[in-house]
Amino acid sequence: MVTPDCDTHDTDQPASTNQTQHPTNQEATVPTAPTSDQPVPAPRTVVVTGANRGIGRAIAERFVANGDRVATLYRGGDLPDGVLGAVADVTDTAAVDAAFTQIEQELGAVEVLVANAGVTRDQLLMRMSDEEFTSVLDVNLTGTFRCVRRASKGMIRQRRGRIVLISSVIGLYGGAGQVNYAASKAALVGMARSITRELGGRGITANVVAPGFIETAMTAQLPQERQDAYKATIPAGRFAQPDEVAAAVQFLASDEAGYISGAVLPVDGGLGMGH
Numbered sequence: 001m002v003t004p005d006c007d008t009h010d011t012d013q014p015a016s017t018n019q020t021q022h023p024t025n026q027e028a029t030v031p032t033a034p035t036s037d038q039p040v041p042a043p044r045t046v047v048v049t050g051a052n053r054g055i056g057r058a059i060a061e062r063f064v065a066n067g068d069r070v071a072t073l074y075r076g077g078d079l080p081d082g083v084l085g086a087v088a089d090v091t092d093t094a095a096v097d098a099a100f101t102q103i104e105q106e107l108g109a110v111e112v113l114v115a116n117a118g119v120t121r122d123q124l125l126m127r128m129s130d131e132e133f134t135s136v137l138d139v140n141l142t143g144t145f146r147c148v149r150r151a152s153k154g155m156i157r158q159r160r161g162r163i164v165l166i167s168s169v170i171g172l173y174g175g176a177g178q179v180n181y182a183a184s185k186a187a188l189v190g191m192a193r194s195i196t197r198e199l200g201g202r203g204i205t206a207n208v209v210a211p212g213f214i215e216t217a218m219t220a221q222l223p224q225e226r227q228d229a230y231k232a233t234i235p236a237g238r239f240a241q242p243d244e245v246a247a248a249v250q251f252l253a254s255d256e257a258g259y260i261s262g263a264v265l266p267v268d269g270g271l272g273m274g275h
């Protein structure tokens with residue numbers, strides 16, 4: 001059984017303090033002059049949760065490169081140049097709300113939300129405790145809900161917005177030892193589709209990106225023979241780079257994707273086809 005998200009991430013991090021880390025490279029958030037005949041799209045305020053590492057970091061870097069104003073809700077660590085950091089744990093409603101308020105005050109109304117922060121705590125079904133189940137749900141599902149609820153306020157007011165939820169191939173394919181994680185990620189599909197039905201008439205789209213096996217520090221730690229075994233089951237024959245997920249996210253957040261909503265876009269090299 002292929003389990004791309006098989007690592008256990010510790011959620012015992014310092015409590016939220018709602019401090020703000022200012023961009024270390026202000027120039028990166030300022031739109032530059034056009035380099036071709038194409039008009040430069042107006043910069044938007046983009047929030048990516050968990051931009052301090054992994055896939056979230058690659059997503060934030062892409063939006064910065066696009067000239068957008070980028071902020072993150074994060075628990076600590078260093079951020080890419082040009083990303084405004086608001087410290088918040090997504091399990092803390094008050095901290096999430098305060099972080100969005102801070103971001104809106106500093107960068108303007110949020111137009112794009114990428115709910116990326118996520119954890120795994122793998123365990124066999126019979127051994128999984130209530131706490132192992134609910135703690136994963138609290139970050140991956142309820143944490144996403146907290147961010148979407150707060151971000152949607154401004155989007156409704158602006159009558160435009162892009163919501164991208166980072167799920168996983170495991171959500172629809174399943175994964176042994178991942179009942180908690182798969183349930184949390186599958187639920188994001190229902191969430192995006194309900195948002196679409198509720199807010200689709202207000203210029204807001206909500207989509208899901210479902211990554212497969214992405215090359216991160218986590219996958220690099222796997223023994224070579226296990227990496228080879230996983231790769232053998234992926235039609236593309238390789239893992240993906242975080243930026244390949246970021247490219248899909250950027251497309252769904254673009255003007256060109258304005259008529260795409262409630263969709264699940266796999267970025268998995270064909271691993272989850274048909275699921």
Ligand code: NDP
Nearest residue numbers: 050054055056075089090116117118167168211212213214
């Ligand atoms: P990482 O473990 O590298 O990063 C996870 C990010 O989520 C970190 O920034 C982490 O912050 C943040 N986070 C976790 N819990 C919380 C919390 N309670 N509040 C705020 N932030 C939190 O994972 P990846 O980059 O690999 O994964 C990113 C997303 O992509 C996740 O949702 C994951 O489920 C999904 N995914 C990943 C795949 C892969 O192969 N890597 C495959 C499919 C889906 P901190 O640094 O403080 O822990």
